[in-house]
Amino acid sequence: MERKEVSIEYTWDLADIYPSDEAWEKEFAAVESEYAALDLAAYSGKLQDKATLLELFATTDGLFRRVEKLYSYAHLRRDEDMRQAKYSSYLSQVGLLISKIASALSFIEPELTAFDESVLQAFIADPDFVDYDYKLRKILQSKAHVLSEAEERILALAADPLQGFSDVFTMLDNANLNLPKAQLNGEETQMSHGLYGLVLHSGTKEERKEWFEKYYQAYINVIDVITQTYYGNVKQDVFYKTARKYGSCLEMALESEDVAPSVYENLLVAVNGALPTLHEYIKTRTKELGLGEQHMYDVYVPLVENADVKLPFNEAYKLVIKGLAPLGKDYAALLEKGLKERWIDVYETDGKRNGAYSAGVYDTHPYVLLNYQETTNEIFTIAHEMGHALHSYLSVGNQPYAKHGYTIFLAEIASTVNEVLLLKYMYGATEDEKLKKFLLNYYMDSIRATLFRQAQFAEFEQAAHEKAEAGEPLTKENLCQLYYGLNQKYFGDGIVHDSQIAYEWARIPHFYRSFYVYKYATGIVSAISIVKRILMEGQPAVDDYVEFLTSGCATDPVTILKRAGVDLTTQAPFETAMQEFEETLAEFKKLC
Numbered sequence: 350m351e352r353k354e355v356s357i358e359y360t361w362d363l364a365d366i367y368p369s370d371e372a373w374e375k376e377f378a379a380v381e382s383e384y385a386a387l388d389l390a391a392y393s394g395k396l397q398d399k400a401t402l403l404e405l406f407a408t409t410d411g412l413f414r415r416v417e418k419l420y421s422y423a424h425l426r427r428d429e430d431m432r433q434a435k436y437s438s439y440l441s442q443v444g445l446l447i448s449k450i451a452s453a454l455s456f457i458e459p460e461l462t463a464f465d466e467s468v469l470q471a472f473i474a475d476p477d478f479v480d481y482d483y484k485l486r487k488i489l490q491s492k493a494h495v496l497s498e499a500e501e502r503i504l505a506l507a508a509d510p511l512q513g514f515s516d517v518f519t520m521l522d523n524a525n526l527n528l529p530k531a532q533l534n535g536e537e538t539q540m541s542h543g544l545y546g547l548v549l550h551s552g553t554k555e556e557r558k559e560w561f562e563k564y565y566q567a568y569i570n571v572i573d574v575i576t577q578t579y580y581g582n583v584k585q586d587v588f589y590k591t592a593r594k595y596g597s598c599l600e601m602a603l604e605s606e607d608v609a610p611s612v613y614e615n616l617l618v619a620v621n622g623a624l625p626t627l628h629e630y631i632k633t634r635t636k637e638l639g640l641g642e643q644h645m646y647d648v649y650v651p652l653v654e655n656a657d658v659k660l661p662f663n664e665a666y667k668l669v670i671k672g673l674a675p676l677g678k679d680y681a682a683l684l685e686k687g688l689k690e691r692w693i694d695v696y697e698t699d700g701k702r703n704g705a706y707s708a709g710v711y712d713t714h715p716y717v718l719l720n721y722q723e724t725t726n727e728i729f730t731i732a733h734e735m736g737h738a739l740h741s742y743l744s745v746g747n748q749p750y751a752k753h754g755y756t757i758f759l760a761e762i763a764s765t766v767n768e769v770l771l772l773k774y775m776y777g778a779t780e781d782e783k784l785k786k787f788l789l790n791y792y793m794d795s796i797r798a799t800l801f802r803q804a805q806f807a808e809f810e811q812a813a814h815e816k817a818e819a820g821e822p823l824t825k826e827n828l829c830q831l832y833y834g835l836n837q838k839y840f841g842d843g844i845v846h847d848s849q850i851a852y853e854w855a856r857i858p859h860f861y862r863s864f865y866v867y868k869y870a871t872g873i874v875s876a877i878s879i880v881k882r883i884l885m886e887g888q889p890a891v892d893d894y895v896e897f898l899t900s901g902c903a904t905d906p907v908t909i910l911k912r913a914g915v916d917l918t919t920q921a922p923f924e925t926a927m928q929e930f931e932e933t934l935a936e937f938k939k940l941c
């Protein structure tokens with residue numbers, strides 16, 4: 350379908366950002382020349398003066414606010430039709446400007462970090478710095494790990510040569526892997542990462558087996574290169590941890606996000622305690638799939654064939670509003686507003702970017718890109734993306750520019766809250782047994798993939814880093830042994846642990862952003878806790894949740910979550926999530 354064939358109410362209204370491309374170009378030229386006229390270097394060395402520092406903060410906020418708006422318009426326009434060169438060129442122009450500004454401002458953090466603690470404390474306590482208190486508190490915290498000027502200079506010089514491991518893996522994984530051909534629907538088909546996922550989800554047993562074996566063989570063929578690349582990446586972490594005097598790589602990663610180590614520990618303790626339920630779930634799958642035995646390549650096959658609720662977009666949106674009714678009238682009104690004000694670009698059109706996302710824009714409202722099809726999954730996608738959108742909308746509306754952007758640690762909570770609420774509503778509203786089973790299976794698979802699988806990865810990363818920190822070299826043998834052992838522990842004895850699965854760690858791109866994946870797990874744990882509280886306690890819990898949604902990055906993420914009644918420094922939310930999984934499995938078995 351071509352874009353111009355879509356009725357206007359199903360397209361987003363980017364005129365809310367700029368009325369025209371000409372307006373964008375005019376603003377870009379204005380920002381560029383105003384930036385060129387600024388003498389940012391003149392601030393350097395003078396930031397101890399309160400008025401100067403405040404002025405610099407205000408100036409840079411003003412600049413970034415305008416540049417981000419330029420960026421948003423360019424990337425949203427580009428995503429409407431990726432074939433248009435015009436907006437790609439807009440995007441690279443803004444990208445260049447952003448990196449110029451960022452590099453001109455790179456003196457600020459080191460200069461602030463070098464201040465005496467008492468100076469920073471005084472600024473933090475000063476009400477004039479209220480928009481920047483959290484930023485300054487983080488700088489104060491990092492002081493303990495900042496080295497002398499000469500040492501910092503060497504670390505800065507080392508940053509570029511040390512960071513190539515992730516690029517090596519990406520190149521290998523995408524350009525040099527030599528995936529072979531395999532049978533699909535009776536034809537020799539070239540394998541790709543995307544097709545592999547599809548075949549493991551909906552291929553025949555023979556196809557899944559063949560694809561699994563051949564896919565892993567491609568990684569096994571280059572396992573020596575991947576081992577050295579991953580080991581290099583871990584050694585890079587160990588280097589910084591040692592240079593900056595952290596207790597461990599994990600501690601360094603968590604401190605950079607201001608998250609207590611107990612959060613990580615609580616996750617792993619709770620997940621390990623709940624593994625018997627995961628084992629039972631795997632056994633239930635084996636029985637339901639009727640396969641006799643389940644292999645690692647059968648894990649992604651859904652237990653219930655698509656029980657699709659086929660609804661036109663407007664009906665689907667109405668269903669989402671009904672499902673999210675427990676969040677109150679104000680939230681429902683915002684959902685209506687988003688639809689009416691055309692925040693959403695609904696349908697797939699020629700050249701449009703695939704997938705779905707929400708993009709916040711500080712000076713207008715958020716925008717949501719969909720490629721809506723009439724399936725149950727896509728109804729959940731609407732709820733998910735509107736969760737992101739309203740989180741952005743409420744944070745933007747209630748926080749100053751410096752504090753509006755929520756961090757990755759909090760980013761998937763609002764979206765998951767919406768999915769879980771909608772799922773529970775749809776489950777309660779239907780008598781259709783097949784749909785009921787489909788929904789429960791959807792929920793269990795989400796928890797398995799987002800909580801258990803990511804916790805398994807988190808355990809692997811932690812153990813690999815601990816080995817390297819203790820001076821033990823990482824080899825293909827000890828990494829595969831470690832991963833295989835974890836796989837046995839997580840999946841239990843209700844599945845065949847095919848030997849290839851020992852190499853799964855070697856194909857996970859996220860491992861090149863160390864200690865990242867645990868955030869998926871804490872996100873779904875938090876969301877489940879929030880939903881349970883809202884359904885049990887009603888309005889007071891909704892009020893707390895809305896406070897969370899309006900908090901942006903006003904302070905550290907764990908404290909912001911406490912506002913919604915979730916304390917990740919305790920076991921409680923983790924236990925709630927595990928119990929939810931157990932209850933969902935029990936409910937599912939009743940329907941079998």
Ligand SMILES: [Zn+2]
Nearest residue numbers: 733737761764
């Ligand atoms: Zn999301």
